[in-house]
Amino acid sequence: MLFLFVVEESTRTRTFVSSFSASIHFPVSPSWPFLMPTSSYCLASRNIHSRMSPATGVNAPLLPSRKPKKGASVSGAVFNVTTSIIGAGIMSIPATLKVLGVIPAFVMIVIIGWLADISVEILMRFTHAGEETTYAGVMRESFGRAGSLAVQICVVITNLGCLIVFLIIIGDVLCGNQPEGSVHLGVLQEWFGIHWWNSRAVALLFIIVVVLLPLVLFRRVESLSFSSAISVLLAVVFVGTCSVMAIFAIVEGKTQTPKLLPELDNHVSFFDLFTAVPVIVTAFTFHFNVHPIGFEFEKPSDMITAVRISLILCAALYFTIGLFGYLLFGDSIMSDILVNFDRSSGSAFSSLLNDIVRLSYAFHLVLVFPLLNFSLRANIDELLFSKRPLLEKDTKRFMSLTLFLLGFSYIAAIMIPDIWYFFQFLGSTSAVCLAFIFPGAIVVRDVNGISTRRDRIIAISMIVLAVVTSAVAISTNYI
Numbered sequence: 402m403l404f405l406f407v408v409e410e411s412t413r414t415r416t417f418v419s420s421f422s423a424s425i426h427f428p429v430s431p432s433w434p435f436l437m438p439t440s441s442y443c444l445a446s447r448n449i450h451s452r453m454s455p456a457t458g459v460n461a462p463l464l465p466s467r468k469p470k471k472g473a474s475v476s477g478a479v480f481n482v483t484t485s486i487i488g489a490g491i492m493s494i495p496a497t498l499k500v501l502g503v504i505p506a507f508v509m510i511v512i513i514g515w516l517a518d519i520s521v522e523i524l525m526r527f528t529h530a531g532e533e534t535t536y537a538g539v540m541r542e543s544f545g546r547a548g549s550l551a552v553q554i555c556v557v558i559t560n561l562g563c564l565i566v567f568l569i570i571i572g573d574v575l576c577g578n579q580p581e582g583s584v585h586l587g588v589l590q591e592w593f594g595i596h597w598w599n600s601r602a603v604a605l606l607f608i609i610v611v612v613l614l615p616l617v618l619f620r621r622v623e624s625l626s627f628s629s630a631i632s633v634l635l636a637v638v639f640v641g642t643c644s645v646m647a648i649f650a651i652v653e654g655k656t657q658t659p660k661l662l663p664e665l666d667n668h669v670s671f672f673d674l675f676t677a678v679p680v681i682v683t684a685f686t687f688h689f690n691v692h693p694i695g696f697e698f699e700k701p702s703d704m705i706t707a708v709r710i711s712l713i714l715c716a717a718l719y720f721t722i723g724l725f726g727y728l729l730f731g732d733s734i735m736s737d738i739l740v741n742f743d744r745s746s747g748s749a750f751s752s753l754l755n756d757i758v759r760l761s762y763a764f765h766l767v768l769v770f771p772l773l774n775f776s777l778r779a780n781i782d783e784l785l786f787s788k789r790p791l792l793e794k795d796t797k798r799f800m801s802l803t804l805f806l807l808g809f810s811y812i813a814a815i816m817i818p819d820i821w822y823f824f825q826f827l828g829s830t831s832a833v834c835l836a837f838i839f840p841g842a843i844v845v846r847d848v849n850g851i852s853t854r855r856d857r858i859i860a861i862s863m864i865v866l867a868v869v870t871s872a873v874a875i876s877t878n879y880i
Contacts (some may be wrong), residue, residue: 440767469687475703477630478698479693479714480630480818481694483629483711483772484772486711488826490684491684491762492570492736492739496735496738497677498660498727499701499727500677502661502663503661503724506681511807513682514685514715518708518712519859520840521706521840523860524536524843527849529634529701530851531848534692536556537780539843542848543842544842548783552780553780555830555839557784558827559683559835561775563773563827564806565823568814569607569820571608573737574762575599575601576600576604576605578740587604590813592784614807615772618803629768629769635762635764642754644722646758647725656728675870676825679828679832682833682836682867683824684715685712686836688836690772693776693779723725726738736819736824774806778802781802833867838863841864842860845857
């Protein structure tokens with residue numbers, strides 16, 4: 402019988418040597434030396450082109466190979482996916498209830514969460530049907546270089562925007578903000594008074610150098626599972642504390658009656674309601690981390706399970722914080738709800754609870770930051786250096802990209818004062834493309850011939866809804 406012997410050549414490829422001295426390249430785990438019968442030759446040769454293509458460089462910077470690694474668990478993926486989803490979007494969810502009203506906001510959260518689940522299932526199914534292992538790769542299979550470039554640009558815009566928002570919120574927590582002329586002190590200013598060293602510029606610089614820099618130096622996504630678990634716990638503490646505060650306020654009769662439906666008057670038109678939709682879309686956009694997390698599983702179905710658990714958890718957290726935050730502050734709620742939790746907010750609760758709320762979520766964002774930075778750095782490297790050696794092997798390039806992203810995010814966070822319009826912009830452009838338009842386009846294109854009639858109907862509906870909603874939101878805000 403003829404056998405192909407697996408011989409380790411490098412960390413990315415292994416050489417199969419037949420008795421006729423023929424050889425091919427095929428990626429396998431270094432811990433799996435085995436004898437492969439000749440019947441496996443077709444499967445090996447099927448993947449040669451996609452593995453050796455320089456355009457798949459995003460596989461190299463910190464993303465797993467097509468062969469999944471053993472040890473990935475659903476629970477660990479739930480933490481990573483939930484952390485990718487929940488991010489900073491939760492801060493603006495209460496403001497969407499002020500715009501939409503409680504009932505429409507709840508319906509929108511459910512609908513967008515459901516569509517996010519469908520789009521992830523589409524991405525994973527079409528990825529496993531093809532030869533690529535990344536979002537950009539799947540789009541390249543369907544639309545060529547223009548497709549992969551569109552994904553990379555959208556990931557860069559979305560992730561970089563979210564990292565900037567994270568730092569803005571952390572700055573609001575530590576150093577306060579002055580929206581629309583009102584003064585809201587930060588935790589450091591309330592504790593120690595106003596000094597140069599607790600200004601936004603100095604405090605954020607300290608957080609970046611001492612806390613964030615060590616975290617973003619990890620080179621594999623699974624290294625962040627523990628920090629992701631802590632970040633999810635902190636998000637639950639944040640939501641739980643807000644809920645307790647709102648319940649006490651209800652008992653004391655100090656809450657404001659929330660609007661169940663939107664109130665249209667001379668100041669609010671029907672089209673203004675669409676401006677809240679992109680904020681919810683951004684809050685459910687995590688598709689840039691689907692592939693690096695999903696390809697750590699042996700069974701693709703495990704990723705779908707993890708995503709659905711995470712979406713249900715995040716939808717529950719979103720609506721809980723939205724409702725109780727709206728009950729606490731009513732129409733005075735800010736686009737970043739953490740700004741409302743200061744000693745001058747008029748709240749009847751102790752300053753200790755206010756500080757717990759703000760600090761728990763600020764630390765949550767600190768732990769989310771490296772997970773988004775992970776995908777951002779990988780996509781920028783593929784976009785700019787697709788023909789260069791692996792990012793994980795090039796320390797100079799790795800450090801340069803890392804320091805540049807931290808520096809740019811820091812400068813932008815100092816210059817941008819408000820997150821509401823930032824979320825509207827992201828949700829109306831890059832985020833809606835990643836979450837709905839691109840997955841729908843992959844189904845319609847169907848280069849692998851696997852989409853059903855139901856798939857195409859859902860995909861077209863998803864694209865039309867996304868385009869119309871985003872167009873109305875953009876025109877309402879900027880035209």
